[in-house]
Every structure is written in structure tokens, then in C-alpha cells.
Amino acid sequence: MTETNIILEAKGITKNFPGVLANDNVNFDLRQGEIHALLGENGAGKTTLMNIIYGLYRPDSGEMRVDGKPVIIHSAKDSIALGIGMVHQHFMLIPVFTVAENIMLGDETVKRGVLDRKGVAAKVAALSHQYGLDVDSLALVGQLPVGLQQRVEIVKTLYRDAHILILDEPTAVLTPQEADDLFRIMRELAGRGVSIIFITHKLKEVLAVADRITVMRGGHVVNTVTPAETDEPRLASMMVGRQVILTVEKGASEPKEKALEVKDFKVNSQRGLETVHGISFDVRGGEILGIAGVQGNGQTELVEALTGLRAPTGGAVHFDGQEVTGSMPRAMTEIGLAHIPEDRQRHGLVLSYTVADNMVLCDYYHPPFGVRGIIQQTALDENARRLIQAYDVRTPSPYVPVSKLSGGNQQKVIVARELSRPVKLVIANQPTRGLDVGSIEYIHSVIVKMRDNGAAVLLVSAELDEIMALSDR
Ligand SMILES: Nc1ncnc2c1ncn2[C@@H]1O[C@H](COP(=O)(O)OP(=O)(O)OP(=O)(O)O)[C@@H](O)[C@H]1O
Ligand SMILES: [Mg+2]
Structure with missing residues (x-):
């Protein structure tokens, strides 16, 4: 390979946040038409580096070249002009707009004073056809499955003539089938000269789809390798700096009395359609019941209705022999439920509260945290320090707002809180989504x-590996 096919080069990038050196003299380059995977433990600095390349953050020092020319990127507008597009982990689409309207947003084409909807629809259809994206420009975005919404984000970048594409954990919310479709599209794009940076925590995906793999740890680049010269265990240990056991060690279960009994349970979705059609099951103390399967088949509604976030429309739930159908979340917590919700930012955290406060959200009013209505700061501090250490939460201190943590570290705060209380029932929905292999290993053992x-x-998990490894039934 010659130097000339390097399309993007970041050299000596350093970025400090208060108390955190997020990028420390990072060198990274991207070749034309390659899929370059970026791996690294939670908080390693991946998103920060991408936000710098995309112009959302300014580095403290370092330089960037695009097509061999030095550039200074002040904003996303600059990076779009340079042909860089980014698909963020949380999509930025407007659900009530059509696909074409979302794609035009911020880049409206006007013909004689009116929006050129037809012209846009034609270009979107052409792009969609060219890359086998299969996106209908007249569909309402809010009614599309997640996998298709993500393609809309990709078309949006291509519509703006992106030839460098950044995908930050695109597969975290996809079904295996949707992920395979995405890989096909990525290969198609790369074949036509688009250069792709692909962030993920799933080592299998990296080995299957990447041309090169760069691993980051603690703000540094550890190494850049090709799939041919590495494997899962080696990637895992490069990421976390030690050996990781990729299989779960567990003995046979010893089921006890029924803790949760669900009978003829019915739940409607947000749109009023019945998505849980009268299901019955029970979970005994001492066993793990796994619910596998593709998302969008009622798992979300089932878990929300069991944990008090949504009212069921029929059936009954008993917890420890007591009827709890439709109880409020606090009531469920009080009788011994731990819940790891699917959507960490909506249901798991108060983003503006500190890490320490988020760690006692369920029991701050009980001893040792609340005594006669007064918060016991020492107990709160001790709890936070203990959990931060045990779960390896990367945070400069227990007193920063949890919104400042990387995505995976936010997830660890929830898991630490929920799994550290003495509970009778754990309902875990996608507990390890977005976590690095080291953290997954620990949480599985807990x-x-x-x-x-x-x-x-x-x-409840969309990860077949996780279901197979943990479930007793
Ligand atoms: N806006 C911010 N303010 C303060 N600190 C930040 C900010 N953004 C990131 N950080 C810190 O920088 C470090 C790197 O975060 P970054 O989001 O880049 O990690 P990551 O590698 O993407 O991790 P993950 O796999 O969990 O998404 C983290 O310790 C995080 O707390
Ligand atoms: Mg990230």
C-alpha cells in the first residue's frame, strides 16, 4: 500500500476533559475503500476521537489531514463539506417526518421558492437502488424498524456526498439479520470507494467485516492489526489489558419456589396494538429464564408491563405469592425487584444527577442512605466508591453528572445499582448492550x-450467545 491512498489521517490528537485524558496523542489513519474497525473498552476514547474527526469537539492538540491536505474542522458543517458523514449511536431523525424530509433536513433544496420534494425523492431512490439500501423515501421514519432507520441515516450522509463514513456502534441495537444486512451494505459502499470507520464491541463482527482493526485503551492506540493476524482472545486481551474468559462458568441450577408467575398476560404497544398475546410462564428462585429473540416482538412491552412502566391489558402477575398486576415501579422495587431497563437514558438514569446519586436511586430513602428523612452522605459516598471499584466504572469522581460518562460506563452504573441490592427477582433487558468484553464477563458472573x-x-436479550451462556431454561 502506498501513502497516497490514505484518505484521512489524525496525528497526535490529544483531548482533555475535566479529570480525564480522553485522547492521548492518538494516531489514526483511514485508507480509501477500507472498513477500519475501532475497538476498545468502555471509556477508551473512541467516541471522543470520532467527535473530533466530525468536528463536534476541538482537540487540545494534534492535526488532521483529509486527502493529504491539512484541515481544521470547526464544526459538523466543515466535516460534511470535506465529505465526512457520521451515524451516531442514538439516531437524530425526526419520527413524524418522511424519509425524504429527514434526508433534506439542514440541506433543503429549493426550486422556485418551494421545497424540491420530487428531486430529493428521485435522488434518494437512486442512492437507495445503487447501494441496495431498499429505503422508501415516502415512509414515515417513526414507523420504520430500527434497522431501516439506520439506513436512512446512511442515505442521509451519502446524499451529502460523504465518502468517509463513521458508524459509532451501529450494530448495538440491530437484530443479527439486520446486522448482516448492514455488513453487506458496508462492503458494497467500500467496494465503491467509500471509506468506513466502524465502532463495535462485538469481536466476531470485527473479524468478519474489517480490513484493519485499531484497538484503543485508556485514551491510547494500543495497536492496529488485520483480521488474519489476530483472533477473539487476542483482541479481547488487547482491549482490556488482561486475559478475558469468553465463556461463562456456572454450575447446575437449583430451582426453588416460584418467585414470578405470569398468567394470560396481555400488553398493548404504544400505538395501541396488542403485542403480548396472553402469555404464561413462571420463574423460580435460583434459576435464570432466558427470553431470546428478535426485538420488536413484544419483549419491550412485556418487560415494561412487568416492572410497572406500562399498564397491562389483561392477565395476572404474582410475585412471591402476592398479586402485583399493574403495580407501580416503586412498589415493585419495594418488594424486591431489580430491573435493568432496555433504554438506559430514558428509564435507567437521571442524566443530570451525579454517579453517586444514580447509584442509590432505588433506596436513597432507606437506611443506611436515608435515616429519618435525612440523606446520609457518608453512606452514599461509601456505596459509590465500592460500586465504582467493583464494576470498574470509569469516571473522574463519584460526583460528576452521569451524562459525562461514556455510553458503556453509564450502563455499568445501572447494572451496579440494580445488582448490588438484596433482591428476590432480577429482570434484565439487554443488560450488557454496549459493554466491552471485560465488563460483560464480570456482569455475567454477578x-x-x-x-x-x-x-x-x-x-431478555437479543444476543444469542448471552442467552445460551446464562439461561437455565
Ligand atoms: N463531554 C464530556 N465531558 C466530560 N468527560 C467526557 C465527555 N465525553 C467523554 N468524556 C470522558 O472521556 C472518556 C472517553 O469517553 P468516550 O465516550 O470517548 O469513550 P468510548 O471509548 O466511546 O466508550 P464506550 O465504549 O463506553 O462508548 C470517558 O472517560 C468519558 O467519561
Ligand atoms: Mg462510545
Whole structure:
């Protein structure tokens, strides 16, 4: 390979946040038409580096070249002009707009004073056809499945003539089928000369789709390798700096009495359609019941209705012999439920509160945290320090707003809080989404330990590996 096909080069990039050196003299380059995977443990600095390349953050020092020319990128507008497009982990689309309207947003084409909807629809259809994206420009975005919404984001970048594409954890919310479709599209794009940076925590995906792999840890680049010269265990240890056990160690379960009994349970979706059609099951203390399967088949509604976030439309739920159908979340917490919600930012955290406060959201009014209505700061501090250490939460201190943490570290705050309380039932929905292999290893071991101590566990996961490794039934 010659120097000339390097399309993007970041050299000596350094970025400090208060108390955190997020990027420390990072060198990264991207070749034309390659898929370059970026791996690294939670908080390693991946998103920060991408936000710098995309112009959302300014580096403290370092330089960038695009097509060999030095550039200074002040904003996303600058990076779009340079042909850089980014698909963020949380989509930025407007649900009530059509696909074409979303794509035009911020780049409206006007013909004689009116929006040129026809022209846009034609260009979108052409792009969609060219890359096999299969996107209908007249569909309402809010009614599309997640996988298609993501393609809309990709078309949006191509519409703006992006030839450098940044995908930050695009597969975290996709079904395996949708992920395979995305890989096909990525290869198609790369074949036509688009250069792609692909962030993920899934090592199998990296080995299957990447041309080169760069691993970051603690703000540094550890190494850049090709799939041919590495494998899963080696990537895992490069990421976290130690050996990771990729299989779960657990003994046979010893099921006890029924903790959760669900009968003829019916739940409607947000749009009023019945998505849970009268299901019945139970979970005993000391066992893990796994619910596998593709998202969008009622799992979200089922878990929300069991944990008090949504009212069921029929059936009954018993917890520890007591009827709890339609109880409020606090009531469920009080009788011994731990819940790891699917949407961490909406249901798991108060983003503006500190890490320490988020770690006691369920029991701040009980001893040792609340005594006669007064918050016991020392107990709160001790709790936070203990959990930060145990779960390896990367944060400059317990007192920063949890919104400042990387995505995976936000997830660890929820898991630490929920799994550190003495509970009888754990309902975990996608508990390890967005977590690095080291953290997944630890959290799996905690779930198994809770089971061994007699808790009933209902595990919902789109990760087949996770279901197979943890479930007793
Ligand atoms: N806006 C911010 N203010 C303060 N600190 C920040 C900010 N953004 C990121 N950080 C810190 O910088 C570090 C790197 O974060 P970054 O989001 O780049 O990690 P990441 O590698 O993307 O992790 P993940 O896999 O969890 O998404 C983290 O320790 C984080 O707390
Ligand atoms: Mg990130």
C-alpha cells in the first residue's frame, strides 16, 4: 500500500476533559475503500476521537489531514463539506417526518421558492437502488424498524456526498439479520470507494467485516492489526489489558419456589396494538429464564408491563405469592425487584444527577442512605466508591453528572445499582448492550452469583450467545 491512498489521517490528537485524558496523542489513519474497525473498552476514547474527526469537539492538540491536505474542522458543517458523514449511536431523525424530509433536513433544496420534494425523492431512490439500501423515501421514519432507520441515516450522509463514513456502534441495537444486512451494505459502499470507520464491541463482527482493526485503551492506540493476524482472545486481551474468559462458568441450577408467575398476560404497544398475546410462564428462585429473540416482538412491552412502566391489558402477575398486576415501579422495587431497563437514558438514569446519586436511586430513602428523612452522605459516598471499584466504572469522581460518562460506563452504573441490592427477582433487558468484553464477563458472573444466592432471574436479550451462556431454561 502506498501513502497516497490514505484518505484521512489524525496525528497526535490529544483531548482533555475535566479529570480525564480522553485522547492521548492518538494516531489514526483511514485508507480509501477500507472498513477500519475501532475497538476498545468502555471509556477508551473512541467516541471522543470520532467527535473530533466530525468536528463536534476541538482537540487540545494534534492535526488532521483529509486527502493529504491539512484541515481544521470547526464544526459538523466543515466535516460534511470535506465529505465526512457520521451515524451516531442514538439516531437524530425526526419520527413524524418522511424519509425524504429527514434526508433534506439542514440541506433543503429549493426550486422556485418551494421545497424540491420530487428531486430529493428521485435522488434518494437512486442512492437507495445503487447501494441496495431498499429505503422508501415516502415512509414515515417513526414507523420504520430500527434497522431501516439506520439506513436512512446512511442515505442521509451519502446524499451529502460523504465518502468517509463513521458508524459509532451501529450494530448495538440491530437484530443479527439486520446486522448482516448492514455488513453487506458496508462492503458494497467500500467496494465503491467509500471509506468506513466502524465502532463495535462485538469481536466476531470485527473479524468478519474489517480490513484493519485499531484497538484503543485508556485514551491510547494500543495497536492496529488485520483480521488474519489476530483472533477473539487476542483482541479481547488487547482491549482490556488482561486475559478475558469468553465463556461463562456456572454450575447446575437449583430451582426453588416460584418467585414470578405470569398468567394470560396481555400488553398493548404504544400505538395501541396488542403485542403480548396472553402469555404464561413462571420463574423460580435460583434459576435464570432466558427470553431470546428478535426485538420488536413484544419483549419491550412485556418487560415494561412487568416492572410497572406500562399498564397491562389483561392477565395476572404474582410475585412471591402476592398479586402485583399493574403495580407501580416503586412498589415493585419495594418488594424486591431489580430491573435493568432496555433504554438506559430514558428509564435507567437521571442524566443530570451525579454517579453517586444514580447509584442509590432505588433506596436513597432507606437506611443506611436515608435515616429519618435525612440523606446520609457518608453512606452514599461509601456505596459509590465500592460500586465504582467493583464494576470498574470509569469516571473522574463519584460526583460528576452521569451524562459525562461514556455510553458503556453509564450502563455499568445501572447494572451496579440494580445488582448490588438484596433482591428476590432480577429482570434484565439487554443488560450488557454496549459493554466491552471485560465488563460483560464480570456482569455475567454477578448474575450467576445472584442466581446461586436464590434470586429468580428473567433475562431478555437479543444476543444469542448471552442467552445460551446464562439461561437455565
Ligand atoms: N463531554 C464530556 N465531558 C466530560 N468527560 C467526557 C465527555 N465525553 C467523554 N468524556 C470522558 O472521556 C472518556 C472517553 O469517553 P468516550 O465516550 O470517548 O469513550 P468510548 O471509548 O466511546 O466508550 P464506550 O465504549 O463506553 O462508548 C470517558 O472517560 C468519558 O467519561
Ligand atoms: Mg462510545
